[in-house]
Amino acid sequence: xxxxxxxxxxxxxxxxxxxxxxxxxxxxxxxxxxxxxxxxxxxxxxxxxxxxxxxxxxxxxxxxxxxxxxxxxxxxxxxxxxxxxxxxxxxxxxxxxxxxxxxxxxxxxxxxxxxxxxxxxxxxxxxxxxxxxxxxxxxxxxxxxxxxxxxxxxxxxxxxxxxxxxxxxxxxxxxxxxxxxxxxxxxxxxxxxxxxxxxxxxxxxxxxxxxxxxxxxxxx
Amino acid sequence: xxxxxxxxxxxxxxxxxxxxxxxxxxxxxxxxxxxxxxxxxxxxxxxxxxxxxxxxxxxxxxxxxxxxxxxxxxxxxxxxxxxxxxxxxxxxxx
Numbered sequence: 550x551x552x553x554x555x556x557x558x559x560x561x562x563x564x565x566x567x568x569x570x571x572x573x574x575x576x577x578x579x580x581x582x583x584x585x586x587x588x589x590x591x592x593x594x595x596x597x598x599x600x601x602x603x604x605x606x607x608x609x610x611x612x613x614x615x616x617x618x619x620x621x622x623x624x625x626x627x628x629x630x631x632x633x634x635x636x637x638x639x640x641x642x643x644x645x646x647x648x649x650x651x652x653x654x655x656x657x658x659x660x661x662x663x664x665x666x667x668x669x670x671x672x673x674x675x676x677x678x679x680x681x682x683x684x685x686x687x688x689x690x691x692x693x694x695x696x697x698x699x700x701x702x703x704x705x706x707x708x709x710x711x712x713x714x715x716x717x718x719x720x721x722x723x724x725x726x727x728x729x730x731x732x733x734x735x736x737x738x739x740x741x742x743x744x745x746x747x748x749x750x751x752x753x754x755x756x757x758x759x760x761x762x763x764x765x766x767x768x769x
Numbered sequence: 770x771x772x773x774x775x776x777x778x779x780x781x782x783x784x785x786x787x788x789x790x791x792x793x794x795x796x797x798x799x800x801x802x803x804x805x806x807x808x809x810x811x812x813x814x815x816x817x818x819x820x821x822x823x824x825x826x827x828x829x830x831x832x833x834x835x836x837x838x839x840x841x842x843x844x845x846x847x848x849x850x851x852x853x854x855x856x857x858x859x860x861x862x863x
Contacts, residue, residue, distance in 0.1 A: 592824065635831060643824040646821075650815055749836075760849055760853065764853060767857055
């Protein structure tokens with residue numbers, strides 16, 4: 550009951566934050582060279598942060614499942630993998646819309662964009678494996694998730710190591726007042742949304758487990 | 770050698786006329802090719818607003834569809850759980 554109340558309170562808080570975020574973004578100053586299109590940044594970059602976090606959650610939960618054989622960890626891993634794919638999709642669609650105006654092209658096969666696409670494909674492969682892999686695919690998929698998590702630091706640092714069109718990691722720490730507040734507000738709102746969706750999706754998997762157990766007891 | 774002279778004259782004429790002929794086959798020049806004309810207001814070739822709206826729409830549509838899918842799947846599982854529980858209580862089979 551307490552958990553339900555906590556979930557409801559967080560849901561109300563996140564809904565309020567997401568409703569207020571567009572006002573903050575609209576009031577944020579324009580970037581000098583890109584103008585209006587740079588405002589995509591306030592949801593694009595936080596979605597990227599959530600994607601990285603979700604890949605870590607999925608990888609760590611998968612490692613716990615692999616070595617500890619805990620079904621609860623597997624449920625969290627599956628939920629986190631779906632959310633990694635969801636937020637990855639948001640990043641991979643909103644990015645090209647920004648790039649079309651800022652760079653003049655929809656896509657460039659540079660290190661950040663390509664490695665982000667590979668990360669997204671790894672977690673899509675995880676979900677396909679879980680869906681169509683048959684018996685034992687949970688452990689195989691857990692290995693894929695650990696591999697996917699290991700890929701995250703390479704995606705993050707790729708802009709600093711290789712010459713890319715994508716802005717470097719120094720952009721966020723160097724944000725000016727006026728841009729900094731809406732950015733971190735959007736990060737907090739999307740992190741809250743992520744926690745809510747992770748809890749809801751894990752709950753679904755828990756109920757599915759209970760249903761399977763009921764079917765087994767029915768057959769016995 | 771009047772034939773050679775005539776051929777040389779024709780060739781020279783053709784070479785001199787070639788730039789003019791190629792220029793005539795191209796589309797007429799616009800004013801921006803020849804000079805820059807200042808204006809008070811300028812329209813952007815690629816407006817940013819549709820791209821920004823498109824990006825935010827992707828975020829919202831993605832999140833709403835995913836929340837809807839969780840809700841649908843959870844409702845289906847809950848229905849099935851209730852059915853199986855009832856069958857189990859009545860001692861039936863799958």
